Amino acid sequence: MKHASYDSDCIFCKIIAGEIPSQKVYEDEEVFAFNDINPGAPIHFLIIPKKHLPMLESAQSQDAPLLGRMMELAPRLAQKQGCRPGKEGGFRVMVNNGADGGQEVYHLHLHVLGGPRPWKK
Numbered sequence: 001m002k003h004a005s006y007d008s009d010c011i012f013c014k015i016i017a018g019e020i021p022s023q024k025v026y027e028d029e030e031v032f033a034f035n036d037i038n039p040g041a042p043i044h045f046l047i048i049p050k051k052h053l054p055m056l057e058s059a060q061s062q063d064a065p066l067l068g069r070m071m072e073l074a075p076r077l078a079q080k081q082g083c084r085p086g087k088e089g090g091f092r093v094m095v096n097n098g099a100d101g102g103q104e105v106y107h108l109h110l111h112v113l114g115g116p117r118p119w120k121k
C-alpha cells in the first residue's frame with residue numbers, strides 16, 4: 001500500500017509499498033528495514049522512515065522523534081540479524097548524505113553493517 005508521502009520516482013518508496021521486492025527485516029507504522037541488495041559486510045541492512053525524507057536536511061524538528069526511533073532500533077535489529085551484542089560484537093551505523101557524502105538513493109536511510117570481519121566495504 002502506498003504511504004502518505006509516497007514518491008513514484010523513489011525506489012525506496014516502492015520497496016516500502018511492496019512494488020519492488022525486498023528482504024524485509026522490520027516494519028512498523030513509521031519505519032521499514034530491509035537487507036541491502038549489495039551488502040558491504042556479512043550483515044548489511046537499511047533502516048528507512050516511511051515518510052519520504054530525501055536527506056538529513058529534509059528533516060524538520062518534528063521529525064526528530066522519528067530519527068531517534070531509527071537510531072534506537074539499530075541495535076535491536078542488528079542483534080535480530082545476527083550481530084553479536086556488546087563491546088566484543090557491535091555494528092556500524094552510517095548515513096551517506098548528498099553527493100559528496102556518497103548518497104545514491106535520495107530517501108534517507110541508515111546503513112547498519114555488522115558480522116565477522118573482514119568486510120568488503
Ligand code: 5GP
Binds near residue numbers: 095096104
Ligand atoms: P547510498 O549510497 O544512497 O547510501 O546507499 C544506497 C544503498 O541502497 C546501496 O547500498 C545499495 O546497494 C542499496 N540499494 C539500491 N537499490 C536497492 C534495491 O533495489 N534493493 C535493495 N535491497 N537495496 C538497494
Ligand code: ZN
Binds near residue numbers: 007011012013052106
Ligand atoms: Zn522515498
